[in-house]
Amino acid sequence: MFATPAYAQAAGGAPGGPEAMLLQFLPLIALVVLFYFLMIRPQQRRMKLHREMLAALKRGDQVVLSSGIMGKVVRVEDTEVGLEVASGVTVKVVKSMIADVRAKGDPAPANDSKA
Template structure:
């Protein structure tokens, strides 16, 4: 009776090798996700942290809430932004989304698009 059990085990394949082979697609999916999603996100977060640590007085920034302002004072965790003449607000350093995009750059990009559209028709 025991010989039948040994024969059935041998016919099933090499137990450990078969189990590892079934995990190969899962491992490949994880590698693809790492290189396409996780790694670029970590790189972007590291760049944003470096930007936040290099903020100084006079920088023009945009908050995550969409408030444009100029930094007039800063501490370790709090920035004071001047959003209008003599109107200052305090925001957390983490609330800064990035640098303020200059209006000239926007209007130049818009002008180029309009020229391209008008020359195409």
């Protein structure tokens, strides 16, 4: 009427076989692969594009810092950049804090009056 523990254990096959271990680790391996393709790989691509942008930085470029400050590049060094944030006001900025390089000829917004 009732199954003995020996019959219940034997019904599942070999309990410690390699197939059982593979089936146990398969979801974990799938999560690692999914994590790589959804998070790590795109972040590496963004970092590569940011490094290329900083390597192509030159005098006269309009840049936006990660804090939102905009300015014009007046000096480029290995790790630092001289940035003119107002006429006659130059600050030293760490190169990696540059978030975006804008083209020299960006059009002014429609609501901005040139006087």
